[in-house]
Amino acid sequence: MDYENTPEGTLVRRAQSGDETAFREIVEKYQSKVFSIIHGIVRQRNDVEDIAQQVFAKVYFSIRNFDFRSSLITWIYKITVNECFDYLRKKKVRKLVYESDMSEDEVRRVENTEPGVDRQTRADSTLARRDYIVKLMDRVSDEEKQLLMLKEVEGYSVEELSGMLRMNENTIKVKLFRARQKLVKAAQRLDKAPVPPAAA
Amino acid sequence: MHDSAMNELERHFSGDAPQSFYDHLAACPECRSEVEAMDEFSLALREFKAAPNDVPAPRLGFGNRVVAEIFDRHEKEAWGLFSPGAAFFRRIAFASLLVLASLGSFLVTRENGAGGTDAATIMAQHDAPSGHGEGNDRDQILVTLASYR
Numbered sequence: 377m378d379y380e381n382t383p384e385g386t387l388v389r390r391a392q393s394g395d396e397t398a399f400r401e402i403v404e405k406y407q408s409k410v411f412s413i414i415h416g417i418v419r420q421r422n423d424v425e426d427i428a429q430q431v432f433a434k435v436y437f438s439i440r441n442f443d444f445r446s447s448l449i450t451w452i453y454k455i456t457v458n459e460c461f462d463y464l465r466k467k468k469v470r471k472l473v474y475e476s477d478m479s480e481d482e483v484r485r486v487e488n489t490e491p492g493v494d495r496q497t498r499a500d501s502t503l504a505r506r507d508y509i510v511k512l513m514d515r516v517s518d519e520e521k522q523l524l525m526l527k528e529v530e531g532y533s534v535e536e537l538s539g540m541l542r543m544n545e546n547t548i549k550v551k552l553f554r555a556r557q558k559l560v561k562a563a564q565r566l567d568k569a570p571v572p573p574a575a576a
Numbered sequence: 577m578h579d580s581a582m583n584e585l586e587r588h589f590s591g592d593a594p595q596s597f598y599d600h601l602a603a604c605p606e607c608r609s610e611v612e613a614m615d616e617f618s619l620a621l622r623e624f625k626a627a628p629n630d631v632p633a634p635r636l637g638f639g640n641r642v643v644a645e646i647f648d649r650h651e652k653e654a655w656g657l658f659s660p661g662a663a664f665f666r667r668i669a670f671a672s673l674l675v676l677a678s679l680g681s682f683l684v685t686r687e688n689g690a691g692g693t694d695a696a697t698i699m700a701q702h703d704a705p706s707g708h709g710e711g712n713d714r715d716q717i718l719v720t721l722a723s724y725r
Contacts, residue, residue: 396643403639411634416626424632432642433649509620527589528621534586553582560613 380444388448391439399439403432406449410456416529417460419506427463431456450540453530454522461521464510508566515562520555527552581607589618699723 379385390398410431414424434455442451513521526532526540534552538545577585581604584597588611601608699719 400639400643403642407634407638408631412626412628412631415631417624421632425635425638428634428638429642429645433646436642436646437649505620506623509617509623512617524621525624527586528618529625531590533590549583549586552586553577556585556614556617557610559617560610563613563617 379447384448385444388439388442388444391436392442399436402435402448406452407432409449410452413453413456414460417457418463423463427459431459434459446541450522450526453526454518457521457525458518461510461513465514508563511566512559512562516555516558520551520558523548523552524555524559577607577610578604581611585611585614589614 380389387398387401391402407428410428411424414427414431415421418424418427431452435452438455442448513524516524523537523541526537527534532540534545534548537543537548541548543551578600581597581600584593587593588597601611
């Protein structure tokens with residue numbers, strides 16, 4: 377069945393024609409997913425809701441441009457990822473509070489087991505690594521960012537991405553390859569240093 | 577990177593590349609180093625995955641707050657059409673100055689052309705009897721205005 381004629385396609389059509397109830401349904405349906413994407417990238421519990429609001433406001437104002445080439449969630453995913461990286465670019469990852477980067481369980485575990493100095497080193501290393509990746513992700517296009525995130529973070533296969541984005545599998549492979557190459561080259565240009573090691 | 581390696585690269589990142597891919601990497605240092613560099617970014621990107629238990633749940637009424645914000649923006653945009661802002665007032669002030677300057681220069685050139693600028697000269701010129709016309713009346717008014725203190 378053509379996506380446009382699915383129940384979700386109909387919901388989008390209603391939202392496109394200005395139906396506020398349809399838009400609320402979209403928010404209800406995808407708010408948890410959006411929160412999850414934002415928290416994964418930003419790791420700032422306090423800012424997740426603000427960013428999510430921005431995301432849905434963007435969805436509302438640009439839903440008329442949604443052309444049904446991908447599913448609604450794929451389109452919302454792209455908006456969310458861009459919003460998160462914009463946020464990080466503006467805020468500078470280094471300024472993020474250390475504890476917010478870990479789950480509550482992690483914080484408790486670290487507090488109980490690790491000496492203060494180790495904890496600080498670990499936090500610095502995690503933040504430096506995150507900062508570095510955010511900087512590098514700025515060097516790839518929005519589409520490449522979306523592809524990388526869907527593949528690496530969401531764990532979709534090339535076949536699944538091909539179906540979701542209505543692109544040939546080889547096109548997906550080539551786009552991902554170019555995006556990865558860009559990251560490597562950007563890292564070489566940035567400081568000729570490898571990615572900071574992951575915190576143990 | 578060789579085509580054969582590139583073709584299986586994404587399966588490698590998904591953890592299900594065929595043995596032939598790794599055989600190729602073992603024999604090709606160029607592909608191996610490129611894949612190793614990409615491996616690091618693949619791992620780094622996975623850090624953006626949220627821990628499912630740690631994601632904050634949307635608070636009650638989140639949808640309402642979103643809609644409220646949207647209407648707020650709508651309202652601001654609508655008022656934006658009618659509220660001129662500082663730039664508008666700057667333009668108005670600039671345009672007024674231009675009009676005043678051109679009007680002033682027009683009056684000065686007109687008075688120079690008439691042969692005298694002080695009120696007494698103008699009055700002397702206009703004391704001489706002359707035919708009454710519309711132009712004279714206008715001049716008369718101008719003289720009165722110019723000599724008025």
